[in-house]
Amino acid sequence: MTADLVRLEGVHTHIGQYHILQGVDLVVPEGELTVLLGRNGAGKTTCLRTIMGLWQPSAGRLTWRGREIGGWATPDIARLGIAYVPESMGIFADLTVAENMVLAARAGRPDPRRLDWIFGFFPALRKFWDFPAGVLSGGQKQMLSIARAVIEPRDLILVDEPTKGIAPAIIEAMIGAFRELKRGGTTILLVEQNFRFAASLGDGVAVMDDGRIVHAGRMADLAADAALQTRLLGLSLDQHQ
Known part of the structure; x- marks a missing residue:
C-alpha cells in the first residue's frame, strides 16, 4: 500500500474577496507522480500555492504525512523537503x-x-x-x-505547467528528469495543460473544475477513455496535439 504524503480534506482558500478553492479533497501518494488537470481558472495553481503556504487555507485540513501543516509559513514547509517550481519560473x-x-x-x-x-x-x-x-x-x-x-x-516537488511554450526537445529532457526523480523516490505533483506529456508521466490524476476536485483516479484509465477526457476536460488526448 502506498502511503499518503499530502492530503487535502475540504480545503478552502480565499484570495481577497475571491473564493478560489471550494472544498478540495486531494490525496498525493508517496513515490508517485500525480497530475492535476483542469481548465484555466479551475484553481490548480491556487492548490499548489496553498500546499506551499504561499496562500493560507481558510478552512479544511492540509496534512503532510498525517501532520497538520495548514497555516504554516512557506519556509517551514520548504524545510520539510518540499520544493515549488512556479509557472513564472522564479x-x-x-x-x-x-x-x-x-x-x-x-x-x-x-x-x-x-x-x-x-x-x-x-x-x-x-x-x-x-x-x-x-x-x-x-x-x-x-x-x-x-x-x-x-x-x-526533495521529498515532494510541486511543478506548475513546466511545458508551457517549451520546445519538444526540452520537453523530452523534462520527461527523462521526472522519471529519474520518481525512480529515486521523489513524489511529484504536476499541474499541466499538455495532456500527452501528463499521460506519459502520471501515475495518478485529479481533475479540478470551479475550485473542486471532480475526478480522481489512475492516469492510465483516463488516458484510455476518450469519452471521459472529453467530459472532464472538453478535449480528448487524441484530439490534443
Missing part, C-alpha cells in the same frame, strides 16, 4: 546560472555529483553556467527553474 535574472543554483542549495554549495546528474538532462545549464540567467531562452529558464528545485534531494 529565477533571478540578474544572477548567473551558478548563483541561482547556489542560492537554491540549502547547504550553500551544490553537490558536484548532483550537478553532473542535472547537466545530463539539461546540458545547456553547464554551457551557460557563468552567464546571467536573464539571457537564457524561455526553455533554458524553465530548465534552470526545475534544476533549482532538485539541486538537493
